Amino acid sequence: DAGVIQSPRHEVTEMGQEVTLRCKPISGHNSLFWYRQTMMRGLELLIYFNNNVPIDDSGMPEDRFSAKMPNASFSTLKIQPSEPRDSAVYFCASSLVNTEAFFGQGTRLTVV
C-alpha cells in the first residue's frame, strides 16, 4: 500500500479564497483523522471519522472549516473563507481501531 496520500503537498492562496485539502487513507482502515500542526500549538486533532461518519469535530476551530468523507477511500477538509491564521501544515491519518495511526506527508497551507 502507498500509505496515506494527501494532496496538494503545498498550497498558497489569498485570504478569502476557498481551500480544499484531500486525503486518501490506507485501504481497509476504518478511522480517519485530520490534524493541524503549527509552531505555536503543535499537533491538534481537528476531526475524526469512523466508518465514514464524523464522530468528533470538536477540534474544528470555526464554521469556516468543514470536512467530509463521502466514501471509505476519500476525505476532504475545506476552509472557506481562508484567513492568514489558517496557515499551517494539515495532516491526515488513518488507522484500524486500536492500532497505530499512519500519517500522510501533510499539506503545507499558506494564506497570504
Add this chain to the structure above:
Amino acid sequence: KQEVTQIPAALSVPEGENLVLNCSFTDSAIYNLQWFRQDPGKGLTSLLLIQSSQREQTSGRLNASLDKSSGRSTLYIAASQPGDSATYLCAEGMDSSYKLIFGSGTRLLVRP
C-alpha cells in the same frame, strides 16, 4: 484537560551514545501511547505503540516503556546514529476511538 509534556525540547548528543526521551501525561486512564518520528518538512512515522496493558515495546534499537501510575513514558535509543536526528513526538490515545493528544516533541541531533 489532558496534557502531554515532553522534556527536553531539544537534545544534542555525540554519535554512539545511548539516550532517553521523556514523555509525561496527565490522564491515568490512558488507552495507549504512541511514539512518532518527524523529519523536517515530512509527515509522522510511527515508531512504537504501547497498549495500556503493556509495560514496554521494542523495535530494533528503540525501546519504549509505559508507567501509567506515574504518568510517564520513555523512549530509549541505543547506540544513536546521525540518521536518528529528527523530532520525536509522543501521543496519548485517549480511548478506543484512537484520538491522539500530542506532546510538543523533542528535537534530537546526533552529531557525527
